[in-house]
Amino acid sequence: MIRLGLLDLVGLCGVGAYVVAHFLVQVRHESPRSRRIVALNVIGPLCVLVSLIGAFNISSFFSQSLWLLLTLAGWWKSRR
DSSP, rough: OOOHHHHHHHHHHHHHHHHHHHHHHTOOOOTTTTTTHHHHHHHHHHHHHHTTTSSSSHHHHHHHHHHHHHHHHHHHHHHO
8 A cells, every 4th residue: 555645745736736736728618818828837837846845856856946947927017
């Protein structure tokens, strides 16, 4: 049986946020600029970054950090 700790659950919530955002954009045709999609694309990498406290992985750290920065940059640009 697999035992999941709190950090594992936080990471899985982050992955869930990515999947829901992708589903809403691809299947439900929601705008990638909508508040909900932007929020999910911020929550996803934040949760995964928190989960890396338990088992650090440099590749995951860089990919999640870039995803978060690109999401915030796109959000900032669209607000201006």
